[in-house]
Amino acid sequence: MMLGVGKRTLAGLLVGTVALAACKSDDPAAPSNNPPTGVTATSLGATSVHLAWTAAASVTGYILERAEGSTGGSYVEVNRPAATATSYDDTGLNPATVYRYRLAAVRTAGTSPFATEVLVTTSAPAVVNITADITTNTTWTSTSVYKIVGFRKVANNSTLTIEAGTRIIGDFATVGSSLFVLRGSRIIANGTATAPIVFTSAQAEGAQLPGDWGGLIIIGNGIINRSGTVNIEGTGTSTENPLIPYSGGNNNADNSGTLRYVRVEWAGFAPATDAELNSFTFAAVGSGTTLDFLQAVNGFDDAFEFFGGAVDAKHLVSYETGDDHFDMSEGYVGRLQYLIGFQSYIQNNRPGVGGVSSDPQGIENDGCNGSGCDLAFNSTPFTVPVVANFTLVGPGAAGPAGGGFGMVLRRGTAGHYVNGIWARYLNAGIGYRDADTKARETAGILTIRNNLIAQTPLALQAGQQAYDIGANAVILEQATTAASLFTKLPTTVRASPGVAGTTAADFDWSLSAASPARTGGLATFTGDLLTRAGAFVAGTAYRGAADPAAAKWWEGWTYYLRNQL
Structure with missing residues (x-):
């Protein structure tokens, strides 16, 4: 009788132990989708900026964006650095100009928020x-x-x-x-x-x-x-x-x-x-x-x-x-x-x-x-x-x-x-x-x-x-x-x-x-x-300088300023 009771008690203890073991996972917690840290921007001269950051965990890459001016303006994508990258040199910039940069980490689960933007001014040439x-x-x-x-x-x-x-x-x-x-x-x-x-x-x-x-x-x-x-x-x-x-x-x-x-x-x-x-x-x-x-x-x-x-x-x-x-x-x-x-x-x-x-x-x-x-x-x-x-x-x-x-x-x-x-x-x-x-x-x-x-x-x-x-x-x-x-x-x-x-x-x-x-x-x-x-000029079905099916060839390099009323 006592032996039977002992068996049931032992079995219960074993079941409880197994249940407790099952509730305890040995898997590590999934990484948070945090933005990169340690982002810095340093002027390399009149037309270049050096960006650096601390390597982030579990990333597949990064997204680097730039805006001109200390405030306002739209951010544009500059580069998609590889997962192993911790720096990037941005070239072809304007002299004596303020730029803002921001960096996001790309992971399998999605893209992180951008890190706090950093400002840098290129030097006057x-x-x-x-x-x-x-x-x-x-x-x-x-x-x-x-x-x-x-x-x-x-x-x-x-x-x-x-x-x-x-x-x-x-x-x-x-x-x-x-x-x-x-x-x-x-x-x-x-x-x-x-x-x-x-x-x-x-x-x-x-x-x-x-x-x-x-x-x-x-x-x-x-x-x-x-x-x-x-x-x-x-x-x-x-x-x-x-x-x-x-x-x-x-x-x-x-x-x-x-x-x-x-x-x-x-x-x-x-x-x-x-x-x-x-x-x-x-x-x-x-x-x-x-x-x-x-x-x-x-x-x-x-x-x-x-x-x-x-x-x-x-x-x-x-x-x-x-x-x-x-x-x-x-x-x-x-x-x-x-x-x-x-x-x-x-x-x-x-x-x-x-x-x-x-x-x-x-x-x-x-x-x-x-x-x-x-x-x-x-x-x-x-x-x-x-x-x-x-x-x-x-x-x-x-x-x-x-x-x-x-x-x-x-x-x-x-x-x-x-x-x-x-x-x-x-x-x-x-x-x-x-x-x-x-x-x-x-x-x-x-x-x-x-x-x-x-x-x-x-x-x-x-x-x-x-x-x-x-x-x-x-x-x-x-x-x-x-x-x-x-x-x-x-x-x-x-x-x-x-x-x-x-x-x-x-x-x-x-x-x-x-x-x-x-x-x-x-x-x-x-x-x-x-x-x-000859071969230099081809006919088109449309009229004007813009092909409806092609890229906007005037964008990005043209300039407009009117300083007279």
Whole structure:
């Protein structure tokens, strides 16, 4: 009896022990999804920051984000460091700029909250004064700022190489300070979307004006249609700024180098009427030269001007220029595709650099004009560019009465203008002038096809040459506003700096869902257009500079600032 009771008691004790053992787990507690610790940010100089942190437990990686400024602004992802990483160097930053960083840990269970943000200020770079011409192969690095003092030349068949992220300023004290790349020399300026190369004013932000410095001028060995000695406009004003010829070239395949992701801001110089330096001047530049992803901002005269030659270009942006966004003449036969031009007003220039233009246009093309036009407007080679997929928005009533045309063709010019948009022009989409220009149409080397004209009273300037816009699919939609064509376009541009100044982020040139420009493009080229377009320019089913199915190519590297009301 006692033995039986003992067995039951022992069995009960054993069951209880097993039950207690089962309640006690030998597995470790699951790690908390805590943010990383020990995050620090240290400036490595003018354009780089070193991030470091303590290794976190059980991570599969990290997410590192950056914002500009001590407050506000949106964070963007910079990198996804590996699980084993405890540091990262962020490069291509702006000098003397405050940045904020935050780091999150990625685990199988999910992503942790971000660690407390850390702030760091990049150092101000050393300023290198360029006071002499460049006559040997030279490299400018992003760790310095280069000040162009006077009218400096890249000469003697030398090459100037400029690193991505480099900043170049024009000397304010020497009016018209400019950089010339002379015939036989080259410039290799390869910026990136995250680290563009910037030529700009030496003045503080908010104090800049168009004409704070001269601009970037490239002179090649290409062909123009003027005989004799023809000099770069704006030169010959002093011994410091002697006359520089660009005539006499014989090689339209000449190579003057590469410009890629380059901005020119607050440039221009006009010592005399019709003698101006532009933001970008391409004089007799050959097709061996590479031009891609370039922006002119707040220039005094033209944004991009092509005098003869055959250089091709893609992805050109002009925001707020004093005269024409795109100007071609003197036998230019290059090809341009994906162009954006935006104008909200005509700015006041820096005093002493020239007067404000009375007739700014979106595109202004000439055949031959001035000395050396031996056959007047019939001088050859004719100006016959291919200009495709352009988006040009004018200032409307804010512009002068003498301008206000999306495009002006005159003085015997030719060319093919296709798949574009002109919007918000005061007078007309197209100014089609003089009999010599009309003769190019008759010869089959001038066409205007598959373009949309919006928020503009007329397709063609009254009293000038006739053109069959219907047969060429040039559509006028007077009641369609410029703003309705695009995903985001500021209808009221706000002056900066200010609490809510307009910035580049306020422009999204993607076509809106209901935009009539989504269709109506010329997808298949024929005839002279096909021959001249070659493999460089392809037809599109849409009109304008933004492919609805492609990335927003203008984002991240372009700039906008308006500091005048």
